[in-house]
Amino acid sequence: MSETTVSGIANRMPKFIRRADPAVLTAFACIVLLLFVGSLYSRSFLSPEYLLQQLKVASFLGVIATGMMLVILLGQIDLSVPWSVAVGAMMACAAAAYGPAGVALAIPFGIFCGVLIGVVNGIGVAYLRIPSMIITLATNAVAQGLMVVYTGGFSPQDSATGAMRYLATGFAIPGLPNAVIIWALIGAAMVFVLTRTGFGRAVYGIGNRERAAYLSGIDTRRVVMIAFAVSGGLSAFGGVLLAGYASKAAQSMGDAYLLPSIAAVVLGGTSILGGRGSYLGTVAGVILITLLQSILSVMQMPEAGRQIIYGVVIVAMLLLYGRAPASR
């Protein structure tokens, strides 16, 4: 009885709401709530300049979370994000020190190094069948070790190239930061790949049941490896952008992106077990996390309080809609 009433109401709602994932709707509702709370604290919170600035900050996280989402859709996780970000930034800046050719190749070289980390992760997960959580922690440690040896334990002195700064802080279209355009382009590419290509279908298939995907003729191991390589590359690209934003690389610049990138993907309704989730949700998650960070800094919350609120919010939201089905 009650079920028919519910579906009766649902049928009368517009189609796009009926089809939407409740998690994505919740995330967007939380964004609206955060905007409201923020506007109570500061009048300028809702001004277009401020919101655009937030969007720009969000786009760094957005690029990194895109790669993370691809991996999480497979039912895996990429914990090598912190040092993939740092490697991308440091290597791009390092290449810039080698004359004009180095400056020209700085961005591709940074991304290439990230892809290398991703390929190692991918080989470990796909071919050696090592749990992704473990192998990515290990490559993270190796990447950190390499960078410590390379930099001598200090933040490197090389600075970002003009192109990197332009990508992160410039305005190709007046009023619209380049970083936002880049995120939009990467996001559009990701949506296309996930919904319109065989690779995207394979990613969802593997996330649901790798065995079944394998039996239906998908080279699952290759797909998994490519996904990890893309994730590593996007993390490194995020690092390149961050280095352009701050005009140099720093030792632990990536640490602040691991939890937020996972949180953004998961809060956006992508199942941590894989196989379910939409890019729109990830966009919502990224904006949600960025707004939360922004409000906490407007409130002048110290780092300690930020970490606590962060963790509590993530656990609370996951308890709302990220729970596994009850056993049996």
Next chain:
Amino acid sequence: MKDWRYWLAEQRGTLLAFGIFIVMFVIYTSNHPAGFSANVVQTASNKGVLLAFVAMAQTLVVITAGIDLSIGMIFTLTNCLASWLVIGTGIETAFGVIAVLGTGLLCGAINGAIVIYGRLQPIVATIATGAVYFGIALLLRPFPGGSVNENLADALTGRLFGVVPASLVVLLAVVLVVWVPFSRSVLGRAAYAAGSSEMAAYMSGVPIRRGKFAAYALAGLLASIGGLFLTFFTYTGDAAYASGNAYTLFSIAAVVLGGVSLFGGKGSAIGAIFGALAFRTIGDLLFVFDFDPLWQPLFQGVILLIAVSLGAFALFRVRNRLEWFL
């Protein structure tokens, strides 16, 4: 098969870890400028015991086929707490120690409650709770500092009868008081069974929820013992993000070296202890061979990478390709 062969098969990982540790330790001490002396052993055991406690904690969770990525943060949090509380007269110190251990137990219990009763994935849940624990640690110690009851600290990090490192004795006591009773209890068996096959364990009426919860909670307790010891060694509390993360990472490395299966249901904390001691000794080999300490993180990372890749040898035993996809 005879009984002893079953026993051997069960303890293979532990024995292997023990072997690796002995070989590494012999290489270490024979190249150490001071040689095999009580001082060298004391320093090595003090450093090793810290990781051994955290590795034991990780083992308990890994056995249930879970993982606790907040373990290093519980370690850091209890370190900061101990630098406030474990001080003063005997009674005050005793209460401080109890409060620190209780905090660890509570942190572990929160993890367990969220993972088991909240039905969240252990990876995400413990990363998030780790952020909370680190935040609290930062509240307690925005800057490194504090102090500890130095008599107690010196007693527990010194030597008994001039020979035996006291920290090793404490480690042995903790094994006897926490690990041995747990692994032989119904709850411990349930933790193993849940890690081995949760469905089968459930069907057989094993109390898997209670078993897993006990494992997570005890993991918090063991991590807090580690945090307490860190305070005894350093005399200070320090909310260092990098060090908390490093301990989480090393605990996983130690667990893998110690022959504990990351898929759950296999291995023992004893193995993880030897894994931890072996990992520490390998990391310190660089010093006795006069390498630049800058290379240490890379060296430890490579060891970790090799250790986790060793598990891939099991693939050679796979006859049916479908068994790749667990």
